[in-house]
Amino acid sequence: MTGTGVGASVKRKEDQRFITGKGQYTDDINLKDQTYAYFVRSPHAHATIKSINTKKAAAMPGVLGVFTGEHVKEDKIGGLICGWAITSKDGSGMKAGPHPILADGKVRYVGDHVAVVVAETKEQAKAAAALVDVKYAPLAHNVDAAKAMSTKAQVHDVAADNRVYNWSIGDEGNTAAAFKNAAHVTKLDIVNNRLIPNAMEPRAAIGSYDTGMEAYTLYTTSQNPHVARLVISAFHGLCPEHKLRVIAPDVGGGFGSKIFIYAEEVVCVWVSKRVGGRPVKWTAERTESFLADAHGRDHVTKAELATDSSGRITGLRVHTTASMGAYLSTFSSCVPTYLYATLLSGQYNIPNIYAEVDAVYTNTAPVDAYRGAGRPEATYVVERLVETAARELKMDPAEFRRKNFVTQFPHQTPVIMCYDAGDYDASLVKAQEMADVKGFAARKAASAKNGKLRGLGYSAYIEACGIAPSAAIGSLGAGVGLWESAEVRVNPVGSVEILTGSHSHGQGHETTFAQLVSDRLGVDFNNVSVVHGDTDKVQFGMGTYGSRSGAVGMHAISKALDKIEAKAKKVAAAVMEASTDDVEFKNGTFTVKGTDKKMAFGEVALAAYVAHKFNSAEIEPGLKESAFHDPANFVFPAGVHICEVEIDPDTGVTEIANYTCVDDFGNLINPMIVEGQVQGGIVQGIGQALAEGCVYDESSGQLLTGSYMDYRMPRAADVPSFNLGFTCTPCPTNPMGMKGCGEAGAIGSPPAVINAVTDALGIREIAMPATPQVVWNAVQGLKKAAE
Amino acid sequence: MENFNYHRPSKVADAVKLMKKAKDGKYLAGGHTLVPTMKQGLATPTDIIDLSGLKNAGVKVGAKSVVIQAGTTHAAVAADKGVRKAIPGLAALAGGIGDPHVRHKGTIGGSLANNDPAADYPAACLALGATIHTNARKIPADKYFTGLFSTALKDDEIITAVEFPIPKKSGYAKFPNPASLYAMVGVYVVQDGKGAARVAVTGAGPGVFRQADMEVALSKSFKADALAGIAVKPRGLNSDIHGSAAYRAHLISVMARRALAAAK
Numbered sequence A: 001m002t003g004t005g006v007g008a009s010v011k012r013k014e015d016q017r018f019i020t021g022k023g024q025y026t027d028d029i030n031l032k033d034q035t036y037a038y039f040v041r042s043p044h045a046h047a048t049i050k051s052i053n054t055k056k057a058a059a060m061p062g063v064l065g066v067f068t069g070e071h072v073k074e075d076k077i078g079g080l081i082c083g084w085a086i087t088s089k090d091g092s093g094m095k096a097g098p099h100p101i102l103a104d105g106k107v108r109y110v111g112d113h114v115a116v117v118v119a120e121t122k123e124q125a126k127a128a129a130a131l132v133d134v135k136y137a138p139l140a141h142n143v144d145a146a147k148a149m150s151t152k153a154q155v156h157d158v159a160a161d162n163r164v165y166n167w168s169i170g171d172e173g174n175t176a177a178a179f180k181n182a183a184h185v186t187k188l189d190i191v192n193n194r195l196i197p198n199a200m201e202p203r204a205a206i207g208s209y210d211t212g213m214e215a216y217t218l219y220t221t222s223q224n225p226h227v228a229r230l231v232i233s234a235f236h237g238l239c240p241e242h243k244l245r246v247i248a249p250d251v252g253g254g255f256g257s258k259i260f261i262y263a264e265e266v267v268c269v270w271v272s273k274r275v276g277g278r279p280v281k282w283t284a285e286r287t288e289s290f291l292a293d294a295h296g297r298d299h300v301t302k303a304e305l306a307t308d309s310s311g312r313i314t315g316l317r318v319h320t321t322a323s324m325g326a327y328l329s330t331f332s333s334c335v336p337t338y339l340y341a342t343l344l345s346g347q348y349n350i351p352n353i354y355a356e357v358d359a360v361y362t363n364t365a366p367v368d369a370y371r372g373a374g375r376p377e378a379t380y381v382v383e384r385l386v387e388t389a390a391r392e393l394k395m396d397p398a399e400f401r402r403k404n405f406v407t408q409f410p411h412q413t414p415v416i417m418c419y420d421a422g423d424y425d426a427s428l429v430k431a432q433e434m435a436d437v438k439g440f441a442a443r444k445a446a447s448a449k450n451g452k453l454r455g456l457g458y459s460a461y462i463e464a465c466g467i468a469p470s471a472a473i474g475s476l477g478a479g480v481g482l483w484e485s486a487e488v489r490v491n492p493v494g495s496v497e498i499l500t501g502s503h504s505h506g507q508g509h510e511t512t513f514a515q516l517v518s519d520r521l522g523v524d525f526n527n528v529s530v531v532h533g534d535t536d537k538v539q540f541g542m543g544t545y546g547s548r549s550g551a552v553g554m555h556a557i558s559k560a561l562d563k564i565e566a567k568a569k570k571v572a573a574a575v576m577e578a579s580t581d582d583v584e585f586k587n588g589t590f591t592v593k594g595t596d597k598k599m600a601f602g603e604v605a606l607a608a609y610v611a612h613k614f615n616s617a618e619i620e621p622g623l624k625e626s627a628f629h630d631p632a633n634f635v636f637p638a639g640v641h642i643c644e645v646e647i648d649p650d651t652g653v654t655e656i657a658n659y660t661c662v663d664d665f666g667n668l669i670n671p672m673i674v675e676g677q678v679q680g681g682i683v684q685g686i687g688q689a690l691a692e693g694c695v696y697d698e699s700s701g702q703l704l705t706g707s708y709m710d711y712r713m714p715r716a717a718d719v720p721s722f723n724l725g726f727t728c729t730p731c732p733t734n735p736m737g738m739k740g741c742g743e744a745g746a747i748g749s750p751p752a753v754i755n756a757v758t759d760a761l762g763i764r765e766i767a768m769p770a771t772p773q774v775v776w777n778a779v780q781g782l783k784k785a786a787e
Numbered sequence B: 001m002e003n004f005n006y007h008r009p010s011k012v013a014d015a016v017k018l019m020k021k022a023k024d025g026k027y028l029a030g031g032h033t034l035v036p037t038m039k040q041g042l043a044t045p046t047d048i049i050d051l052s053g054l055k056n057a058g059v060k061v062g063a064k065s066v067v068i069q070a071g072t073t074h075a076a077v078a079a080d081k082g083v084r085k086a087i088p089g090l091a092a093l094a095g096g097i098g099d100p101h102v103r104h105k106g107t108i109g110g111s112l113a114n115n116d117p118a119a120d121y122p123a124a125c126l127a128l129g130a131t132i133h134t135n136a137r138k139i140p141a142d143k144y145f146t147g148l149f150s151t152a153l154k155d156d157e158i159i160t161a162v163e164f165p166i167p168k169k170s171g172y173a174k175f176p177n178p179a180s181l182y183a184m185v186g187v188y189v190v191q192d193g194k195g196a197a198r199v200a201v202t203g204a205g206p207g208v209f210r211q212a213d214m215e216v217a218l219s220k221s222f223k224a225d226a227l228a229g230i231a232v233k234p235r236g237l238n239s240d241i242h243g244s245a246a247y248r249a250h251l252i253s254v255m256a257r258r259a260l261a262a263a264k
């Protein structure tokens, strides 16, 4: 390990730019002759549009155009798509309702995009938008996933019972038999609360049409600009791919919410042509982020765990109703299915698993992948069940887990996944030591003396990330392959540019990717730059989500580096008049075996471009290679969280007293960045467990948590200093031996917190978010029961 | 936000004149209530009359009272040595408002003019029996707070200062709304020189109010034990996604006990 190589905690290159306000986000970009878009949004949860009168708005100063669904139809602009086809148990396809980029006769949630005003200034666009006169006839609405299949409010014509699909996985019969023969069955009703993503940078887009080149450019806040280009050209039918350039400059957080292709960005690029090719810019106001970013989670689940008389798990059965919101967002359908139910085996040997999922429409914002996407929901089900079962069986929760851990690898679960490597007990042992579990009883007694209730909760999570083998996901209905591409350009002076299809929205790729290159080529870390986020520069890429940029994106870079090394060896051999087989490369220097001949990497790069010293018929000049990498398997990070809480029964306030987390991410490229990812993830998970909850009003369908005055984000003061540790079983399917770390914190933490809260209160269940009011209610329940 | 005319007078009389002339004028202090409401389109004043030109920030601590100029920020009150010594509960209250941004911009005048039912200062004013000084008159706190976001102020009236009598002891405890950090329940307890107690509650109801049963009990004994038999009734209290009326009623008792424990 060098000071800046793989394994070093190098400070992030990009942070200087970000913390001094020099980042270039979409909203920082202003193009010549730029205009501004403002969207007219539905004030109703569900309504028929009787009429739209745009006359007054169009006559307002500065207004260049007011566009509605009629114009969309005129220009034959296709609707938004969902890119993963899920097949129901009965063989029928999923029921995808139309999702036009501007409403076509109906609105289906508060915030739905109805019309757009384009004007010279933002203020003019906004003022005119207020004068677009839309006459609505409200329809019955439903915002509750649990009621979706019984409500009168039908969201889409294609889905009579609001059911998008009824999907299952696992063996129903064998699982039923396991429950029949069980010595003990643990049952839980679980709600995985709906969350609003809250990226620091709101979504934004600038669309522009070049009338000379007859080509479009879209600047957008995207985690995957190439996918945006593909979808906008192939499905919205705007233009062929080579006539659309998509640029995602610096992106200020996404947590998944910027994976998807949204109406607003398509509208901006489409209407640019309508206003004579002038660029059209839209930046979401924070209220729009709350209303119209794709939300996360929103599952209602019945879960059961069967155990035999010795405390071994024999079966797990789950029924989940998952809200999709009012429309199917880009990847929404795969979240409560293949990203969720395939993880229901957790870290355990469970011979029989059966899960059934009903995905339903509700009159709410679309729901899609949000940090962890399906895996937090699965982990919550498994870890709440396991903890509760242990308590019911009067077994120590850690011992119960240990007894059921998978210990042999590879391990094929009954739900598709094949775990490749892991040592779950090692993480548990280490976490227990770091958390001083032995001292817990004394700490609990001390809390009790102060009138406080202390509890301890475990969560042993596993997740599958680094998505994903293309053929495998293709067989499951995915519309795309999930490989990644990379290009390594060595300049004649020996500096290196990495062009990658991954896209950082906070992960620090400019640093970690440079570490890999620096390590492999012996090039100074500062002489490596990363180019991403522009479809004109990077040939193709699938983007960043599902903790895939390390395991998949860097693997592609690594492959391209192999090719660079092979080519450079040929050049070095020619220059040093040796056989290529005798050339060795180490620490940035090429040597010839058995001689003292040597060349630095930079000299070889220059020789490759000068091309005087070799036969160009045999060796092509230049030093540039590219690679596409399709992973052989998912990667399986796993670990143990131990949360200790202290509850004030007088107020219901829960304080996180200690938090320990031990992760196995395989080999780490930059431990500091990994710790940052873990900390951020845990805070998000604590937020979900104790604070965050998206609430729609049942009777009006309005979003009650539409601003920070009501949506409670976790704050720095809410969390302690975390105890973080690592164990390592290298991943066998990539040469770096690495897994993914971007989502693990958010996946593992909610059940650890809730297990601790229920332990402190001595109760089985409590709803997330366990706000002070919710906890106080539980305390009142206990008091009543005691009377 | 809509466009507006901006004025920055340097005399109170000029400010009032400008207000009288304006079609729909608004005084601006720290802007931490007014500006967000303008951004949301909930307020669309034609004229903004910025009071910062009046340079009316500062604190005067006398033998019997503390006078705080209307333009004094929450942070300045919290840090003021005189206030911390004379009425420590008031300084602590100011130091617990919102977050650092809010405390360095928001002012006592703005807070009292706005009279948000979840604001902190109204509890201190009512419990301490403060007097609100305006350009035209002096209004006792008991007459000043008239309900949800409403006060005894006339449309063009300007708060110039707030005068707090120095009590024997006082203390404040607040249960913050988890999201906004405003008071979900805040209780300010006061024992005056003669031993009489006053208790004011904010956040829990549609406006700040006095808790009479607690005042009676604490006038006999200014200790948490004195509150033992008092159960606050939820009727008339606020109920929202953060807290039911029953929860708020319970918190009034808990915060009253904590305020007493903190009283100095």
Ligand SMILES: Cc1cc2nc3c(=O)[nH]c(=O)nc-3n(C[C@H](O)[C@H](O)[C@H](O)COP(=O)(O)OP(=O)(O)OC[C@H]3O[C@@H](n4cnc5c(N)ncnc54)[C@H](O)[C@@H]3O)c2cc1C
Pocket: B026, B027, B028, B029, B030, B031, B032, B033, B034, B035, B036, B051, B070, B096, B097, B098, B099, B102, B105, B106, B107, B108, B109, B110, B111, B112, B113, B114, B116, B118, B119, B120, B121, B157, B158, B159, B160, B180, B181, B182, B183
């Ligand atoms: C995120 C956030 C959190 C907050 N948390 C809290 C909290 O925990 N507790 C709390 O108490 N408050 C809280 N506040 C409110 C904050 O204290 C405000 O600053 C205060 O309520 C208003 O003061 P201001 O100086 O900003 O007034 P402005 O917003 O400028 O004005 C408010 C109103 O008062 C009028 N006004 C201002 N000054 C005068 C005057 N001298 N005479 C007559 N009328 C006047 C204005 O015309 C306007 O109608 C919070 C605010 C924010 C944004």
